Amino acid sequence: MALEAQGGGFVLTLGDTTILEHGADAPCLFVGRGVPNIEGARGHYEIDDYVVERIALRHAEIDGGTIRLAPHEGAPWVLALRIAAEGGNAEIAFEALDPAINRLWLRVPAQPGEHVWGGGEQFSYFDMAGRHFPLWTSEPGVGRDKSTLLTWQCDQKGAGGDYYHTNYPQPTWISSRRYALHVDTSAYAAFDFRHPGFHEIEVWEVPARIELWARPRFTGIVTALSDRFGRQPPLPEWLLKGAVIGLKDGAESFERLKAYEAAGVAISGLWCEDWVGLRITSFGNRLFWDWQWNADRYPDLPARIAELDARGIRFLGYVNPYLAVDGPLYAEAAANGYLVMRPDADEPYVIDFGEFDCGHVDFTNPRAAAWFADTIIGGNLIDFGLSGWMADFGEYLPIDVRLANGMDGMRAHNAWPALWAEVNAKGVAGRGKTGEALFFMRSGYSGAQRHCPMLWAGDQSVDFSRHDGIGTVICAALSAGLLGNAYSHSDIGGYTSLFDTIRTPELAMRWSEMAAFTAMMRTHEGNRPRLNTQMDSDPQVLAHFARMTRIYAYLAPYLRKLSDEAVATGLPVQRPLFLHFEDDPHTYAIQTAYLYGADLLVAPVIEAGRSDWSTYLPAGADWVHVWSGETHKGGQDVTVPAPFGQPPVFYRAGSPDAALFAGLSALG
Structure with a gap:
């Protein structure tokens, strides 16, 4: 990295790439103060900011590797940058010299025709050039295209979204100019690529640092990012035998699975998210959020798991970071002080999930995190016989919470998915099952890569729509894969069926074809199983699905090679x-x-x-x-x-x- 004074300003370059270019007439740094207004309900957020002031830092002085900036000559210094570099890696550390500053804007030079990728897991636009991307983990929304009837219908219930909503944001981009940039923050941030002359970064704090990597080839950048954020273990051998069949039909799931076997489906696992039991609500059947075997729903489950294992089929379940207040695990967690607390009272922060309330385990409390990892993940899941599970949610932490480590809710919100992934990973490691037990997550943020062994793309609509349906999972895999997430997959056939959106046999078959060429094949019955085509509800669909699972299993030697490559280099299975x-x-x-x-x-x-x-x-x-x-x-x-x-x-x-x-x- 080279820092050069130039005409009263400075130019910062990494290799042949200009990273910052500053002058009094065209400053690259702005600071200020803002007052946020965030309204959230069930993972959906309305985010607004009242900017009290935004100040251009026009005056700069360089002292060795340090840059100090002020609004104008003679004004007090308000920001300091310290530059460090080694080889193709560099770092810009920030220090706020005015404690009132809680906003920062940074402009990075852009070039005509430049492409930018990343931003976490993006569903609508792989190339982010020309658009604005807020970075806040949330429900993506059902309906992410404001021109569609579905989005309008869902917006009326507060459940709609937009092109930038994602479960997995990350303040990292890769440029076609062959560099990558990462903002080391968990605060709300946004990337704005709409100006032809610069990319603007907005952060609701002065971040600790910005990290940079320059490499002559894109593969080298992906490896560098994977080195930074962490690698996943190799795919378990059992997974490569075929598809994981998702059924949530209680004990009847085992009989239905036999029909799949009879049809010639290559099967690696049976996934029953309802293994914890059901709660009947006016919205339909919901899972009972108390993470242990429900013997009424699944009688003799230990024996059933052993029978499956004898046939070479693993059993998978479901867990999330919430505990229903009417379940025994909630009482245990509350008694031991393991829950996220209200800011204004000495009592747990209870969240309404629609006709049932839950507490949230506080993963900033080491004792609480260890309890969940050992007792629930290790004991109730792995020791019980589960080989994998969906580790759901991670996006719902409210901002007005009191956490054990004193972390502000605004900064904890984005960090939460990585903490949730870490708890699952520690539970797996504690039983010596890393690389053998497989959990999959939809939420994420910087650093989740080193803990989460498999992404899944969340709750797509059961259709072909541009911003909600089958095509979005390709975009998701490509964007997340560049940032160090080697393995990605999706619910075959999608999940969300609302209003008149129903999964058709055609969609089920086309999705199966795509899934055969991903890291994991897994079906999901969706949120309305009886209204939608299932893999075993149509003979043609089942025969087609069986063929695609055999293709997946046939390619196991190639997928094993890709998994080994991911472990060694961080290159993803699905690549742009x-x-x-x-x-x-x-x-x-x-x-x-x-x-x-x-x-x-x-x-x-x-x-x-x-x-x-x-x-x-x-x-x-x-x-x-x-x-x-x-x-x-x-x-x-x-x-x-x-x-x-x-x-x-x-x-x-x-x-x-x-x-x-x-x-x-x-x-x-």
């Missing part, structure tokens, strides 16, 4: 096309296709009513269409037939795994 074809600029904004490793290109059919599909094949390679064996030259769009069971998949000619890929066409 530009990661290996960065000399082809046509690949930079593609979010409807992905590389499965370096050698398979997958372009799922994500529109209804299609019997063929078009995709771009990167320049620099020849591509073999898996089903026909026809070779296509890279650097062009191609259209191929796409009947059910033959999703558009191509392999790189000359791949070391070409024989394996060619064998896909022979699978019945």
Whole structure:
């Protein structure tokens, strides 16, 4: 990194990339004060800020590696920057010299045609250029396109969203100028990429630091970020045998599973989120949030788990960080002081989840975190016989809470998903099951990568819609994967069925095709199982699903290789096309296709009513269409037939795994 005084200002470069450019007439730093107004209910937030003042820091002085800034010459210094660098890594540390400052804005130079990716797990736009992205963990919303009827309907109930809402935000981006930038903060932040001349970062505090990485190739940047945020363990061997079948039908789930086996489905696990029992509400059946086996719902479950294990099938369940007030675990946690507290009273902060109330375990309390990790994750789940579980939620922490470590709720909110992931990971490690027991999460923030072994994309709508449906999970996997999340998957067929949105056989089959080329295949019956197509409710759907699970299992040697590569380098299983074809600029904004490793290109059919599909094949390679064996030259769009069971998949000619890929066409 080089810091150079220039015309009364300064220029900061990392390698050949200009990171900051400051002058009195064009300052790059602004500070100020603001008063936030945040209203939240059940994971949905309305966020507003009254900016009391925003001050441009026009005057700068350099002393070695330190920059001090003030509004003008002669004014008191209000901010200090300290610069440090080693190789292609650099850090800008911030110090507020005026304690009244609680807002910071920073402008980073932009170039025409520049692409930016990251922002955590984004569902609508992989390339963030030209848009504004608030970074606050929340429910994404049902309906994320303000022009649609679904979004309007959900907005009336406070459940709608917008293109930037995500369970997993992260203040990190990668630029096509071959650098990455991370803001070390858990405060509310926003990235604004709308100005052609600069990217603006907004943070509701003076952050500890901004970290930077520059590498000559994008793969090197992804590895550097994975080094920074942590790596996942290898995928468990049992998972690669087939799909995890999600059924929530009590004891009847085991009989239904036999129909899957009879149909030739390759099965690795049975996932029953209702293993903890049900609560009947006016909204329908909900899970009973007390994390232990419910013998009424699942009689003889230990014996059933043993029977499954004898057939090579694992059993998975469900857990979240809340405890229902009418369950025994809540009473135990409250008695021991393990719960998040109200700010104005010496009593637990109770949250209404719709006809039942819950307390929230305080993971900033080491004793509470250890209790949950050992007693619930270790004892009630792993010791009981579970091989995996959905570790749900993480986005709901209110901002007006009192926490054991004194952390402010505004800063704790974004940090919470990483703490939740850490509790699960410690529970797994405490039983010696890291890399064997598999939990999957939808929420995240910086640092969740080192604890969470598998992402899932959350609650997509059961449709083909642009901002809510099947295509969003590709965008999610690509954006999160660049930031160190190697493994991602989704609910096959989606989850959310509201108003007139119903899962069709076509959607179920197209989603199965895509899922066969991801790190994990897992079905979900959705929030309205009886109204929606299930994998076992239609013979054609079940036969098609069986074939796709056999494809997933057939590719296990390749997926094992990708998992080993992820452990060694941090490269994700699903990769944007530009990661290996960065000399082809046509690949930079593609979010409807992905590389499965370096050698398979997958372009799922994500529109209804299609019997063929078009995709771009990167320049620099020849591509073999898996089903026909026809070779296509890279650097062009191609259209191929796409009947059910033959999703558009191509392999790189000359791949070391070409024989394996060619064998896909022979699978019945």
